[in-house]
Amino acid sequence: MTTKRMQPPAVPRSRQEGSESQRGSFRRRRPPATDRFLLTYLYRELRSRLRQALLIALGLGFGVGLVVTVAAVSAGVGNAQGAVLHSLYGIGTDLTVASPTSGGASNRSGAGAGAIPNVLRPGDLGLLPTTWVTRISRLAHVASAAGGLELTELTQSGGVPQSFSVDGVDVTHPGLGPLASGTLTSGHGFSETDGFSNVAILDANYAAANKLSAGSAITLDGTSFHVIGITSQAEGGGADIYLPLARAQALARSSVGKSLTGYVDEIYVAAASSADVRAVQTEITRLFPSATVTSASSLASQVSGSLASTARLINDLGKWVAVAALATAFAIAGLLTAAAVNRRVRELGTLKALGWSTRRIVTQIMGESAVVGILGALVGIAIGFAGSAFVDAVAPTLTATVSQGAGSGESTTVPVHLTADVSEVAVIVAVLLAIAGALVAGSVGAWRASKLQPADAFAQIG
Amino acid sequence: MYTLSNVTKTYRKGHQSIAAVNDLDLTIADGEWLAIQGRTGSGKTTLLQLLGALDHPSSGVINFDGRDLARLPEADLTAARGDSIGFVFQTFNLIPTLSAAENVEAALIPQRLSAAERRALAADALASVGLAERASHLPSELSGGQQQRVGIARALVKEPAVLLADEPTGNLDVDTRDEIMGLLEVLWRDRGLTLVLVTHDTSIAERAQRVAIMRDGHLSMEDPGSP
Numbered sequence: 001m002t003t004k005r006m007q008p009p010a011v012p013r014s015r016q017e018g019s020e021s022q023r024g025s026f027r028r029r030r031p032p033a034t035d036r037f038l039l040t041y042l043y044r045e046l047r048s049r050l051r052q053a054l055l056i057a058l059g060l061g062f063g064v065g066l067v068v069t070v071a072a073v074s075a076g077v078g079n080a081q082g083a084v085l086h087s088l089y090g091i092g093t094d095l096t097v098a099s100p101t102s103g104g105a106s107n108r109s110g111a112g113a114g115a116i117p118n119v120l121r122p123g124d125l126g127l128l129p130t131t132w133v134t135r136i137s138r139l140a141h142v143a144s145a146a147g148g149l150e151l152t153e154l155t156q157s158g159g160v161p162q163s164f165s166v167d168g169v170d171v172t173h174p175g176l177g178p179l180a181s182g183t184l185t186s187g188h189g190f191s192e193t194d195g196f197s198n199v200a201i202l203d204a205n206y207a208a209a210n211k212l213s214a215g216s217a218i219t220l221d222g223t224s225f226h227v228i229g230i231t232s233q234a235e236g237g238g239a240d241i242y243l244p245l246a247r248a249q250a251l252a253r254s255s256v257g258k259s260l261t262g263y264v265d266e267i268y269v270a271a272a273s274s275a276d277v278r279a280v281q282t283e284i285t286r287l288f289p290s291a292t293v294t295s296a297s298s299l300a301s302q303v304s305g306s307l308a309s310t311a312r313l314i315n316d317l318g319k320w321v322a323v324a325a326l327a328t329a330f331a332i333a334g335l336l337t338a339a340a341v342n343r344r345v346r347e348l349g350t351l352k353a354l355g356w357s358t359r360r361i362v363t364q365i366m367g368e369s370a371v372v373g374i375l376g377a378l379v380g381i382a383i384g385f386a387g388s389a390f391v392d393a394v395a396p397t398l399t400a401t402v403s404q405g406a407g408s409g410e411s412t413t414v415p416v417h418l419t420a421d422v423s424e425v426a427v428i429v430a431v432l433l434a435i436a437g438a439l440v441a442g443s444v445g446a447w448r449a450s451k452l453q454p455a456d457a458f459a460q461i462g
Numbered sequence: 463m464y465t466l467s468n469v470t471k472t473y474r475k476g477h478q479s480i481a482a483v484n485d486l487d488l489t490i491a492d493g494e495w496l497a498i499q500g501r502t503g504s505g506k507t508t509l510l511q512l513l514g515a516l517d518h519p520s521s522g523v524i525n526f527d528g529r530d531l532a533r534l535p536e537a538d539l540t541a542a543r544g545d546s547i548g549f550v551f552q553t554f555n556l557i558p559t560l561s562a563a564e565n566v567e568a569a570l571i572p573q574r575l576s577a578a579e580r581r582a583l584a585a586d587a588l589a590s591v592g593l594a595e596r597a598s599h600l601p602s603e604l605s606g607g608q609q610q611r612v613g614i615a616r617a618l619v620k621e622p623a624v625l626l627a628d629e630p631t632g633n634l635d636v637d638t639r640d641e642i643m644g645l646l647e648v649l650w651r652d653r654g655l656t657l658v659l660v661t662h663d664t665s666i667a668e669r670a671q672r673v674a675i676m677r678d679g680h681l682s683m684e685d686p687g688s689p
Contacts, residue, residue, distance in 0.1 A: 034578060037567065044559035350555040353516060354616070355544020355572035359539070454516040454543065 038210070042367050052340060052373050056333045056441065060376030061323075063329030064434045065383025070318040071340035071429070072388040079313045080416045093176055094277045095296045097136065097267040097284055099126035120151040120166060120221055120252040125265040127254070132288065133267050139283050141276035146173035147264030149237065149248050153220065164206065166220065167239035167250025168264075171195050176268040178238050179231065187214030187229030195246050200225040204232040206240035221251045308399055310418065326433065333441035337369060341445040345452060352454035363444040366439060369446075373438025377431040381422075384430060388420035395420075463624060464513060464657045469522030469680075471534075482508040484679030492623075495507070495650055495657040497667035499684075500676030506660045509676065513658060514547050514626045515539040527623070544572030548617030550646075552629035554609040556601040562588060563597040563614045569616045587619035589614070591645060607626060607638035613646065618649060624656040625649075631666065643669060649687040659672050 016040055085183050109403050127182075130147055137145040149168035169179045171190040179189070185204055200220075212218065216227045218241070227241065246266070252260040271277045271286070277295055284293045341348070348361055395418040471483040482505040490513075511517045512524055515531050516539075524531040526615045527546075531539065548569075556565045566584040575583070585649055588597050591611040601609050610630060617625055630646065633666035643666055650657045659670060668672045673684040 037564070037571060037580075040564065041557075041560065041568075048559045164596045346555060347554075347557055350549075350551070350557070351568065352540070353514070353543060355540055355542075355551050356568075357540050358570070360571070455511045 005065045005166065012218055013065025023159065038364065038367065040204045042371065045368055046371060049340060052097040052336060053368075053375070054371050056336050056438070057375035057379055059329040059332050060434045060437045061383055062374065063326035063437070064430045065387060066325045067322040067388030067433060068380060068422060068426050068430045069391065069420065070314060070322040071426045072384065072422045073318065073391055073418070074314045075423055075426070076312075076391070076418050076420045080333025080418055081311065083402070092181070093268045093279055094271040094274070094295065095269040095284065097128070097132070097269065097288070097291050098265065098294070099288075099291050100124075108310070119401055120153045121151040122252060122254065122260060122265055123152060125150065126263055127260065127263040128267060128291070130262050130264055131332055132291075135287065136267060136269055136284055139280060139287070141272045141280050141283075143270040143272045144173055144176060145267055145269045147169035147245060148175040148177050148268060149245060149252065149260065149264050150266065151248060151252050162337060165241040166241045168245040168250060168252075169242050171244050173268075176270055179242050182231035182238060185230045185232050187227070189231075190242075190244060194228075195244050197244060197249060198223060198225045199228045201231055201242040201243065202227055203238055203240050203242075204230050223251060223394060234372025253431065276389040325359060326437070330437045330440050333372075337441040337445035338448050340416075341365065341448045348449050348452050349454055358450050361449050365440045365446040365449050367444025369438045370435060372441075373435035374431075376438060377434035380430045380434050381427055383421055384426065388422050391418070391420040398430065463492045463527060463563065464488065465523075466512075466527040467523045467525075469512060469513060469519045469524060471505075471517070471519045474644065481679045483512065486522070486679070486681050487583050488674070490656060490658065490683055493654050493656055494672065495659070495670045498658065498660045498672035498675045498681075499673060500677055501666070504676040505679040506587055506676040510628050510658065510660050510683070513624075514549060515542045540572070545620065546623045548620065548622035548625045548675050550610070550613050550625065550627040550630045552632040554601070554606075554613045554643050556609055556612055556616075556635070558601055558684070560607075561598050561600055562593060562604065562615075565601070565612055565662070566616045566619050569619050573620060582614075583619050587615040590649075591615045605638075606634050607641060610634060610638075610642050614645065614649070615641070618655075620655070621653070622655075624658065627657065627659045629659070631663065639663075639666070647670075 033274050102437050120388045128147070133145050133147040136142060147170055151166040151168065152163055153166060154163045169177045169190070169361060171194050172192050174180065174189060179201065182203075184201075187201070189201065190199070202218075205281040207227075208218075209211060212227060214227055214229055218227060220224050220243075225241075225247075231238075231242070246261075249263065251260070254260060269280065271280045281295055284291065284441070352358070353360055398416045399413055399417055400416050466486055466488040469483055469486045469488075470481055472479050472481045474480075484505075486509070493686070498506045498509065508517070511527075512531070514520055515534070519532050522532060526542070526552050527539075529542075531542070534542070540622070556562075557568060558564050561567065561582070563584045566587050567580045570583060571572040573580075585594065585597060588594050591614055593608060593611050593615065596604060596608060596612075604612065610633075614630075617627075625646075627646065631642050634642060646657070646659075647669060649655065657670075659666070675684055
C-alpha cells in the first residue's frame with residue numbers, strides 16, 4: 001500500500017501493479033488535515049436534527065441560566081450584606097475593636113428612662129483609652145487605625161422626648177470609620193485642620209427632617225456647630241450628626257459626669273492586605289484580651305432580618321435547585337445524544353467501514369456536542385440575565401439587622417434593596433458549564449459510537 | 463490476493479455457539495471476480511465482513527496480500543479498509559445529510575489528502591459512474607440506481623485493490639440491476655479490480671469468473687459447467 005498512487009480513479013490500475021502495491025505494510029498515515037469537511041458534516045448533521053439540537057441546548061441553557069441567576073442573586077445578597085456592613089464601619093475598615101460595657105441601657109435609636117436631656121452620652125459600648133489606637137496602629141500588618149465615639153443626645157421638643165445620634169470621627173483618617181461609607185451630597189468633608197473646630201456633617205435624612213443644609217448651624221449641648229456638609233449612607237445606616245472626634249470627646253459626659261476626652265468607644269482598623277486580616281485580629285486579641293475584635297466576615301454572621309433569610313434561602317435551597325436542574329439537563333442531554341447516535345448506527349458503521357478511525361468519529365460526535373454546548377451557553381446567559389432582571393424588578397426591599405459587637409446589646413436595622421448582579425465570572429462559568437454539560441452528553445454518545453463495529457454497516461441486511 | 467485457511471467465525475446465541483463460517487479454505491486471485499451465493503443465514507455476509515477486515519475470525523488465517531488480517535490490530539485493519547478495500551452495500555449506506563460528491567469525498571478522509579485533491583478525485587469518480595451532473599444532490603434527491611452509482615464511486619474513489627459488494631442490486635429493479643452490473647463489470651475489467659460479490663441472483667452470479675456457494679458456513683465451488 002505504500003506505493004499507492006494519486007491518480008484519478010478513471011485511469012485504470014494494472015492488476016500487477018495493484019498486486020505489488022499491496023505487499024508489505026499498509027500505507028503510512030500522514031498527519032491529520034484540518035479542513036472544512038468536518039465542519040460541513042457537523043453543520044449538516046446538526047441542521048438535519050435541528051429540533052433535537054435546540055432541545056438539548058435549551059435544556060442546558062435552562063440549567064445554566066438557573067445557576068447564573070442563583071449566582072447573581074447570591075452575589076447581590078453578598079453585596080447587600082457588604083453595603084450594610086460598610087454603612088456601619090466604612091468601606092476601608094477591616095476590623096473593629098470595642099469593649100462591651102456591663103450596664104448599657106440605651107441604644108442608638110432611643111434613650112433610656114431617666115436620661116438627662118441635652119447631654120451627649122456614650123452608647124452601650126465600653127470606653128477605650130485613645131492610647132489603644134496608637135498601640136494598634138503600630139502592630140505589624142496594620143495599615144492604619146482610627147478611633148470613634150458614638151454618642152446620643154436626648155432633647156425635648158414640645159414636651160416629647162427625642163433623641164439623635166452623634167458620631168465623633170477621626171478627621172485625620174477620612175477613609176476609616178462610619179463616615180467613609182457615605183457619599184457627600186452637598187458641602188464638603190472634614191479636613192485634618194478641623195480637629196478642634198465646631199463643624200459638623202449631617203446625615204441626609206436627618207438634615208431633610210430638620211430642614212437643615214450645608215451652611216446651617218446646629219446647637220449641641222449648648223455649643224453651636226457650623227454644618228459643612230451633608231452625607232448619604234448607602235443603606236440608610238450611620239449617625240445623624242458627625243463631629244470631629246476631639247469636639248465630640250469634649251462635649252460628651254459619662255454617666256457619672258466625667259469628661260470623655262482621651263476616650264473612644266470603637267477603633268476602626270485597616271489591615272495592610274486582606275490576607276493579613278486574620279493575623280491582625282489575632283494580634284489585637286492578644287494585646288487586649290478584654291476587647292471584642294470583629295472582622296467584616298464575623299459581623300456578617302450577625303446580620304439578621306429578611307436579608308439574612310434571603311441569603312439562607314439562596315445558599316441552602318437555590319444552590320441545590322440549580323445543581324439539580326443542571327444535573328437533570330446534563331442527564332437529558334446525554335440520553336438524547338446517545339439516542340441520536342443509536343439512530344446513526346449504520347451511518348457510523350459505514351464510516352468505519354470506509355476506514356474512518358474511531359477517534360475521528362468520536363471527534364465528530366464531540367464536535368457536534370460542543371456546538372450544542374455553545375448554543376446552550378448563549379441560551380443560559382440570556383436566561384441568567386433575564387432571571388436577574390426579573391429578580392431586580394420584583395424583589396421587595398429587605399431589612400438587615402446587625403448586632404454591633406458582643407455584649408453591647410446595640411443593634412441597627414437598615415433597609416436593603418436587593419439587586420442581582422451577573423458578573424463576568426458567572427458568564428464565564430456559564431459558558432464552561434454549558435460546554436462541559438454538552439461534552440458530558442457527547443461523551444455518552446461518543447462512548448456508544450466507539451463501541452460500534454464497522455460490521456454494523458451491514459446491519460439488518462440479512 | 464486472498465488466501466483463507468481454516469477460517470472459522472462463531473457467534474454466541476444464548477448458550478449456543480453458532481459457526482457462521484466453519485473451517486473455510488479459499489483462495490482469491492488478484493483481479494478475479496468471485497460471486498458468492500447462498501441462502502439467508504448461510505454465512506456469506508459474515509465471510510464478506512472477514513474479507514473486508516470488518517471483523518476478526520475466531521480462528522484461522524486470512525492472508526491479504528501477505529498480511530494476516532486475523533492478527534492485525536484494529537488500527538491496521540482500519541488502515542486496510544481505508545486504503546485497500548472498497549465496499550458496496552445493498553442499502554447504499556450513503557450519509558443522508560451529505561451531497562453525492564461529499565459522500566464520495568468521505569471515503570478519502572482516511573487518506574489525509576488536501577481538500578482540493580479530495581474534491582477533484584470525488585468529481586472524477588462521480589464522472590466515471592455517469593453522475594457528474596448530480597454531484598451536489600443529496601441522496602434523497604437521487605433514484606435508487608443513482609444512489610448505488612454514488613456508492614460505487616465512493617467505493618472506487620480510493621482505488622482499492624479489492625471491491626466487496628454485498629447484494630449491490632438487491633434493492634433495485636431489473637433494468638437498474640442490469641445497468642449497475644454492467645457498470646461494475648466495466649470497472650472491474652478496466653481497473654483490474656478483485657471483485658467479491660455476494661448475491662442471491664443466479665443471473666448476476668453467472669457473470670462472475672467463479673461462483674462459490676455458502677451452506678451452513680461451508681463454502682463449495684460451483685462446477686463452471688453446471689447449468
